[in-house]
Amino acid sequence: MPPLILASTSPRRRELLAxxxxxxxVDPPSIDExxxxxxxxxxxxxxxxxxxASAKAADVAHRHTSSCWVLGADTIVVLGHEVLHKPLDEDxxxxxxxxxxxxxxTVMTGIALRRGGGGDGPTAxxxxxxxxxxxxxxxxxxxxxxxxxxxxxxxxxxQGRGALIIERIAGCxxxxxxxxxxxxxxxxxxxxxxxxxxxxxxDGDGEVA
Numbered sequence: 001m002p003p004l005i006l007a008s009t010s011p012r013r014r015e016l017l018a019x020x021x022x023x024x025x026v027d028p029p030s031i032d033e034x035x036x037x038x039x040x041x042x043x044x045x046x047x048x049x050x051x052x053a054s055a056k057a058a059d060v061a062h063r064h065t066s067s068c069w070v071l072g073a074d075t076i077v078v079l080g081h082e083v084l085h086k087p088l089d090e091d092x093x094x095x096x097x098x099x100x101x102x103x104x105x106t107v108m109t110g111i112a113l114r115r116g117g118g119g120d121g122p123t124a125x126x127x128x129x130x131x132x133x134x135x136x137x138x139x140x141x142x143x144x145x146x147x148x149x150x151x152x153x154x155x156x157x158x159q160g161r162g163a164l165i166i167e168r169i170a171g172c173x174x175x176x177x178x179x180x181x182x183x184x185x186x187x188x189x190x191x192x193x194x195x196x197x198x199x200x201x202x203d204g205d206g207e208v209a
Contacts, residue, residue, distance in 0.1 A: 077154030128171030
């Protein structure tokens with residue numbers, strides 16, 4: 001049994017985690033996520049994304065033994081105190097992206113580790129500032145029509161054609177994709193999982209799924 005369980009269905013998180021060379025299993029959570037949009041303060045947004053990541057990890061942790069650690073994660077796009085979730089349809093995606101044009105917003109990812117069986121573990125919230133070019137409506141409609149908006153918070157993918165409308169990223173790029181790798185490595189070190197292990201000792205390709 002690998003020491004790490006990824007509690008996520010995100011193919012992007014799976015790819016990022018596999019890139020670290022750590023063996024892991026994928027076991028998606030089955031919780032019903034609430035989707036609030038307006039918060040009283042920035043601190044309330046941070047607390048919510050941290051709790052959501054923790055809830056995902058906790059939901060999966062009870063299905064595994066204490067020899068494993070479960071990683072839960074949640075990525076949101078924040079404009080002021082408002083959270084922009086995945087768009088409902090293409091029109092909603094264009095409207096959402098139009099609000100972000102020429103402005104700076106924040107991508108927050110909450111990450112949480114829970115010991116198998118339900119034990120506690122460390123958490124973190126990483127923030128990255130993203131600034132968009134002032135794209136016109138034709139460009140935004142063409143981007144949405146390319147098909148990578150509807151399953152993304154905020155309606156864009158920085159690792160895809162969304163890079164064409166991003167002017168600047170201040171902070172961790174991988175956080176925008178969905179998993180802040182450097183901060184995650186430090187959390188894993190806290191619980192005894194070494195990301196600098198000798199890969200020559202591995203029998204597989206760094207992923208079990």
